[in-house]
Amino acid sequence: MSLRRLSRSAFSSSATIIVSALLIFELYRFLARSIGIDQIGVWSIVLASAGVVRLAEIGMTGSVVKFVASYLGAGDKQRAGNAVLVAVSVVAITVGIAALALQPLVQWLIIRTVQDEALTSIALALLPWALAAAWAVSLVTVLTAALDGSQRTDLRALSMVTGNALQLALVHAFVPVYGLAALGPIQLSFVLVQALLLTGCLLKVARAGRWGWPRWDAGALRQLLRYGTAFQLTAIGQLLFEPTVRWLLGVFGGLTTAGYYEMANRALVQLRQVIVAAYQMLVPYLAARFGEAGDEKARTRAYYEKT
Numbered sequence: 001m002s003l004r005r006l007s008r009s010a011f012s013s014s015a016t017i018i019v020s021a022l023l024i025f026e027l028y029r030f031l032a033r034s035i036g037i038d039q040i041g042v043w044s045i046v047l048a049s050a051g052v053v054r055l056a057e058i059g060m061t062g063s064v065v066k067f068v069a070s071y072l073g074a075g076d077k078q079r080a081g082n083a084v085l086v087a088v089s090v091v092a093i094t095v096g097i098a099a100l101a102l103q104p105l106v107q108w109l110i111i112r113t114v115q116d117e118a119l120t121s122i123a124l125a126l127l128p129w130a131l132a133a134a135w136a137v138s139l140v141t142v143l144t145a146a147l148d149g150s151q152r153t154d155l156r157a158l159s160m161v162t163g164n165a166l167q168l169a170l171v172h173a174f175v176p177v178y179g180l181a182a183l184g185p186i187q188l189s190f191v192l193v194q195a196l197l198l199t200g201c202l203l204k205v206a207r208a209g210r211w212g213w214p215r216w217d218a219g220a221l222r223q224l225l226r227y228g229t230a231f232q233l234t235a236i237g238q239l240l241f242e243p244t245v246r247w248l249l250g251v252f253g254g255l256t257t258a259g260y261y262e263m264a265n266r267a268l269v270q271l272r273q274v275i276v277a278a279y280q281m282l283v284p285y286l287a288a289r290f291g292e293a294g295d296e297k298a299r300t301r302a303y304y305e306k307t
Contacts, residue, residue: 006285009153013277016157021270023164027171028263038119039180041259045113045250046123047187048243049106050130054138055239056098059228060087061141066287067223068149073288077209082217084146084202087224088139089216095138099131106131109243113250122180129184136191143198147205149284155201163194282307 031040064087071080107124114120147156167190174182205211249258286300 006281009151009281009285010278012153012157013281014274016153016160017270017273017277019161020164021267021274023161023168024266024270027168028266030168030171031175032259032263034175035180037259038255039259040262041250041255041257042114042119042123043126043180043183044258044262045243045246045255046110046126046130046184047133048246049110049113050099050127050134051137051239052106052243053095053098053102053131053134055236056094057091057138057141057235058094058225059231059235060091060224061145061228062231062283063087063224063228064142064145065149065283066227067220068146069151069284069287072150072209078212078214079217079220080149081206081211081214083220083224084142085214086217086221087142087146090221090224091138091142092135095135099135103127103131109247113247114255115250116255119180119255125181126184129188133184133187133191136188136195140191140195140198143195143202146202147198148281149287150202150205150209151284151288152201152205153281155205156198159194159197159201162197163190166190166193279307 028040064083067083068080071077071083107127110123110127111120114123144156144160147153167186170186170189171183174186245261246258249261282303286303
């Protein structure tokens, strides 16, 4: 991967975040006008609560970026495909089990947080959709990481923006008719479309690169788990922070406060992500450049210091 391609990937990542931010801005503007801030607060509590199940990803996303790029850098296309298959399979199983196991706890937390009988019933009806969407988001993150590791950020960007545009279109079409209850099916629908688009893009990359047919690889699984567990402590903090803040806001500040927090927080996260997304492209760049060599710490540090 050349510096020119790295620059193109970084620009593509940041441009995707900017376009997505504009779509999300219009999404929340429309929701605020259509269903009100209180119901946005309810949806944010449900969505954040369901997101707790993603703790079961066990750091696979970071592992996939690193090892797909490393294997491709070393010319081992078979193991690159194996790593993607292993990661998708493990995440699908572990997050699925977590969603089933944690559903009663999440239901209890939503009941204690929303504290409005009418809105609580809607929130509980939305929860299965949100849990299914959280499971699908976990698969999307792995597929996204695989495309990043393959240095095909352009295809990843196209898939993500298409999914966000579809979400906005579905919200405009169904929320005025069905209200807050429409957001669950909409969330799951657009995430599944993103997953299908990313899968198609990854298959295209694999065919073009003449990857071997992927198969189960116990060695790749061990590497993915060993590397991924290093991220898990950070992931736990990140994934528990958002629902905890929303639960506290719902209990002590009310749903309106939770709704305003949701919109303000999304705006700040998207702004920060414009910068972060560009720097994240260094991971596949350096991993592909050094292959599977583990003795390049000084050179890696030099790259990061320069950047």
